Each structure stands twice: as structure tokens, then as C-alpha cells.
Amino acid sequence: MWSEVNQENKVALLCWVKETGIKLVQVNGQRKYGGPPPDWFGSPPPSGTEVFIGKIPQDIYEDKLIPLFQSVGKLYEFRLMMTFSGLNRGFAYAKYMNRYSAQKAITVLNKYEIQMGCHLLVCRSTNKCELCIDGLAPSVKECHLLPMLQELTTGVLSISIHPSPFKKQLQLAEVKYISHQAAAIAKKALVEGLSKLML
Structure with missing residues (x-):
């Protein structure tokens, strides 16, 4: 069950959420930060500001991912796809305030080694409707x-x-x-x- 899967990393996630005050909301198989974040005013960012993140190890959570993707630009929204057992599904979406930050995330973080031997895939998110x-x-x-x-x-x-x-x-x-x-x-x-x- 949820409480038994990858307990150590889940405890680290809960501590990080408590320390930072970041709110994560789980709905429809995804856990979401922002959309908009607490200090956002105005319209949502334009198209071309979201990146797809693949090849995420299943025991990595937002306490590692959000700070990493915030290091290249301010996030409007971060969505981590989740399984019912409490593991991530290996992919996420990060939406930035502007296209420049999204492109920087692709340039800097594609093939980033997040764990020994595990390199992230970061590319432009396709707007398939x-x-x-x-x-x-x-x-x-x-x-x-x-x-x-x-x-x-x-x-x-x-x-x-x-x-x-x-x-x-x-x-x-x-x-x-x-x-x-x-x-x-x-x-x-x-x-x-x-x-x-x-x-």
C-alpha cells in the first residue's frame, strides 16, 4: 500500500513540504504544485512554456524535482504523474513563467543525472488536444x-x-x-x- 512503498523518500518529501510550505494537491492521477503558484498575478503563461520530463526514477519525488527545475527559472506549475501505489509514473510536466526558462530547462536539464546512472529526458511538451x-x-x-x-x-x-x-x-x-x-x-x-x- 501507499504507506509501505518507499517510506524513506516519502518521509523526506513530507519534511520538505513542511519546511518550504509548498502545497501539493493530488487529483486524477497527478500531484500538482502551483497552476498558479501562490504569488502569481495575471494571465497564465503562453504556449511553449511547458516542458515534458521523462525517465524519472519511480522513487524520486517533488522534494528533488521542484528545486531542480526551479534552479533554471520560476515555475508556474509542476505536475508529477502518480500510481495508486504511491510511486511516480516516471514522467512529469513543468510549466514556466516564460518560454526562455522552458528552453533553458531543456538545454541545462536534458540528460541530467538525477540518480547514479539515471538521466532525465527533458523536451518541449507537445500541445496535443x-x-x-x-x-x-x-x-x-x-x-x-x-x-x-x-x-x-x-x-x-x-x-x-x-x-x-x-x-x-x-x-x-x-x-x-x-x-x-x-x-x-x-x-x-x-x-x-x-x-x-x-x-
């Missing part, structure tokens, strides 16, 4: 699918259904969301609730 759901029954129509998706996810803009290019006699749905973040959260929710869509 669409999901594809393949293998739908021929009887599924857009008017049936839309309420199901609205129940399982938020931020659906539009749906279009086409014959599947991969699975004969089945259908593929293209679903557009209001943002990359909405699409990413929806992807997780749909994986967990996919059986409902296949009925």
Missing part, C-alpha cells in the same frame, strides 16, 4: 458517445466517428478537448473507464 478511441462497435453513434465522454471526462469540444483504419468493421472516434491538460486527464480517465464505452 485530441484523443483517438479505436475499436468502437458499429452501433456506437456520436449522439451516444458524447454523453458517455462527458460523464467520464471534462472539456470535450467535439467528436467525430470514422471507420477504423486498423480494426475491420469497427469504428474510431476522434475527440477534441479544450486543452492539452484536459486531454491528458481524459486519457487516464478513459483507460480506467474504457469498458463502459465498449458496451
